[in-house]
Amino acid sequence: MNSLPTPPILHGPAASGSGAAASTPGTSPTFSPLYQQIKALITQGLQAGDWKPGEMIPSEVELAGRFKVSQGTVRKAIDELAAENLLLRRQGKGTFVATHHEARAHFRFLRLMPDEGVPHQPDNKIIEVKRMRAPAEVARLLDLKSGDSVVYIKRVMSFDGTPTILEEMWLPGLLFKGLTAERLVEYKGPMYGLFESEFGTRMIRASEKIRALGADAGAAQFLGVEPGTPLLCAERVSFTYGDKAVELRRGLYLTAHHHYQNDLS
Amino acid sequence: MNSLPTPPILHGPAASGSGAAASTPGTSPTFSPLYQQIKALITQGLQAGDWKPGEMIPSEVELAGRFKVSQGTVRKAIDELAAENLLLRRQGKGTFVATHHEARAHFRFLRLMPDEGVPHQPDNKIIEVKRMRAPAEVARLLDLKSGDSVVYIKRVMSFDGTPTILEEMWLPGLLFKGLTAERLVEYKGPMYGLFESEFGTRMIRASEKIRALGADAGAAQFLGVEPGTPLLCAERVSFTYGDKAVELRRGLYLTAHHHYQNDLS
């Protein structure tokens, strides 16, 4: 449940008393503020699975005692992790490991919205699941060696019966050993929830490159449109803890009655 | 330079001493934490032009004294405003009003990146500038009355001599009175910088809807492609202080050698 090591907290020399402590950069190694060190330790705990998605992490007071720092310092570390969507604070209850099994998480990575009406979960049809050798481009983006095993998934998502998204995915074979078409078909809910629960890999961040292109024959057929129909193409690389790439996804979106929503701030 | 009123700070009853104060919700009106009130006051100062973009705002100690709260409370307010890109903290120097005249701001709203190489400022060619009555759709999105005066701008942006972006913009006529083609042509740098410096309207947030569509005859000509070429279409509404919509922009992006970059987190 919890077993964080308590070693590398680097107080300055003679850390004690009231307004003492603080990190002491400039002396020799690469120092960082205490709260950043705490943040790194908590992240390591998340990565190591000390606390699973949805579970509560120790309270601020508990962590402060464990790390021998003030509650305010722990608080600042947790604040940043919550801002990065790794943790979720709930007043009166505790701080919880974020999970993709939440309503609020469902649309964090699915940005395609209906032009009118409220968004809802699409129907999901698995077209193909197979293991293959990673092509050079896939290997490069996933930080694998060319030829390493990857799981390939192809699916179509429909809104109100209308095929709208055609997606291909490549996942590192080592991380998704038991992944089969059956598992995907019988699983209800967002795919990232499956990855998190069944394979212990939690996506926390993604980078997308978006283009417009004309549908080729295959895409046209799956989406029920004419070849050449303009489609939005989103190429996504997803990362888990430690900025490790664990998914490449290429989505083709039919934007006749939907749009990709993006808020710049 | 600075003249914030100091009225509506709502301490709880008998605010004083060490660990006292704190807001006291539940009594009657809609209370909010002190730091949120400070944040609102600072935002009002920004909106009122007490401090112009690029200028330094009063120090944390100064503001704490002025508002009769602790430095930590002011600090939390400024932290949030800095996270929202309204302010910019610089250690040892002060806290400054964010401006579009900064390298780091140039690509906050321009997400089109070259597939290879580093991004750089495009060449800018103004096609048309005119005043017109707001069409119903434009009026709706800009929160104007249908028929109100708007400034219409059409331009093409080129990277390395290749036309890549065709943009149309609609701006409220009242806010951009002296805006002419000449002003736009002679101005170097990002357009939001011009809006900020010359018209006192600073964009702080935007919402985009992105689609794929085929180039019509006009777009094809301006971008030097065949009609029907798939283009990325970004419809943007920009907001200034107080979530007031002040720009509608419709951009058509040629994504043959560029992509729209988006990071999900």
Next chain:
DNA sequence: GAGTGGTCTAGACCACTAA
């Protein structure tokens, strides 16, 4: 009522910048 996160204070020292 106990435990949790949320707010606020007061004060200390540090790192950085510029005169």
Next chain:
DNA sequence: TAGTGGTCTAGACCACTCA
């Protein structure tokens, strides 16, 4: 050297949740 933001502490009280 003075002034700024950045970090850290210790302690108080509040709001919320749940047994």
